[in-house]
Amino acid sequence: EAQVTQNPRYLITVTGKKLTVTCSQNMNHEYMSWYRQDPGLGLRQIYYSMNVEVTDKGDVPEGYKVSRKEKRNFPLILESPSPNQTSLYFCASSLSWQTGELFFGEGSRLTVL
Amino acid sequence: GENVEQHPSTLSVQEGDSAVIKCTYSDSASNYFPWYKQELGKRPQLIIDIRSNVGEKKDQRIAVTLNKTAKHFSLHITETQPEDSAVYFCAATLVTSGTYKYIFGTGTRLKVLA
Numbered sequence: 001e002a003q004v005t006q007n008p009r010y011l012i013t014v015t016g017k018k019l020t021v022t023c024s025q026n027m028n029h030e031y032m033s034w035y036r037q038d039p040g041l042g043l044r045q046i047y048y049s050m051n052v053e054v055t056d057k058g059d060v061p062e063g064y065k066v067s068r069k070e071k072r073n074f075p076l077i078l079e080s081p082s083p084n085q086t087s088l089y090f091c092a093s094s095l096s097w098q099t100g101e102l103f104f105g106e107g108s109r110l111t112v113l
Numbered sequence: 114g115e116n117v118e119q120h121p122s123t124l125s126v127q128e129g130d131s132a133v134i135k136c137t138y139s140d141s142a143s144n145y146f147p148w149y150k151q152e153l154g155k156r157p158q159l160i161i162d163i164r165s166n167v168g169e170k171k172d173q174r175i176a177v178t179l180n181k182t183a184k185h186f187s188l189h190i191t192e193t194q195p196e197d198s199a200v201y202f203c204a205a206t207l208v209t210s211g212t213y214k215y216i217f218g219t220g221t222r223l224k225v226l227a
Contacts, residue, residue: 033215042119042202042219043157050213058214090156097213100145100164100206104156 002027006091006105013081014113021076021108023091031094032074033058033102034066036087043090049074050097081112115140117205119218126193127226134188134221136203143205143216146179146186151200151220160201161188193225 004025013019025032033048035058045058049068063085065077074093078085088109092102118137126132138146147162163170163177163186170177174193179186190197203218 031213035215035217040122040219043204043217045215045217048213048215056212059216097206097208100147100162101159102147102149102157102215104158106156 002103004091004093004103004105006089006108008108009106010109012111012113015082016080019078019081019110021078021089021091021110023074023076023105024072025074025093025103026072027093027095027103028071029093029103030071030096032068033092034064034074034076035090035092036060036085037090037107038087046076046089078110081110083112086110086112115143115205115207115214115216117203117216117218119203119221121221122219123222123224125224125226128193128195130193132188132190132193132197132223132225134201134203134223136186136188136205136218138184138186138205138216140205140207140209141181141184142209143184143207145206146177147204148175148177148188149202149204149217151202153199157202190223193223195225195227198223198225 034046035043047066049055091105144165149157150160151157176189200220207214
């Protein structure tokens with residue numbers, strides 16, 4: 001089954017404790033990206049990757065890191081989480097930038113205390 | 114900076130009526146305009162999209178129109194049904210100076226009243 005898989009789905013952590021949210025797709029997609037969803041603010045792009053080893057900042061990259069060492073994986077790293085990073089996070093992928101349609105993962109709800 | 118404005122933030126319609134959601138984008142370089150539907154507790158899913166070389170596109174009860182001059186695009190849902198109740202997001206892609214971003218609107222919560 002074609003899918004985008006995120007883990008963990010739910011996480012409660014404390015300020016400053018490094019965490020990684022994994023994202024994996026099995027569709028051989030080139031383009032992958034991360035979004036955070038907050039009430040009233042919609043979906044905001046954090047980082048994106050055009051292909052392996054090619055990443056760039058979205059609109060709200062502060063406090064986040066990413067890597068794209070393999071085509072299928074695009075982990076989101078919070079080196080020192082803060083309460084303002086409490087949010088619902090979505091990973092998404094598309095075949096390429098040109099094809100457009102994003103396939104989203106199920107989301108990861110993160111709470112930072 | 115680049116942004117996409119979406120209106121209204123909430124919309125209630127009677128079953129069978131039409132619903133219209135409007136978006137405005139800021140950067141004339143945008144060339145792809147998708148609409149996503151997000152049901153409660155679920156992931157966003159694409160329902161329709163349009164590219165900048167097309168003015169209108171239809172798929173059964175949903176349609177999207179694009180006015181490039183005014184930098185407006187709209188989602189039209191006819192004969193609404195209770196299962197259309199969800200949050201709808203418009204988006205615009207932006208390709209400029211080597212960046213490839215997706216900019217989403219803030220969402221419209223549509224309630225279809227039976």
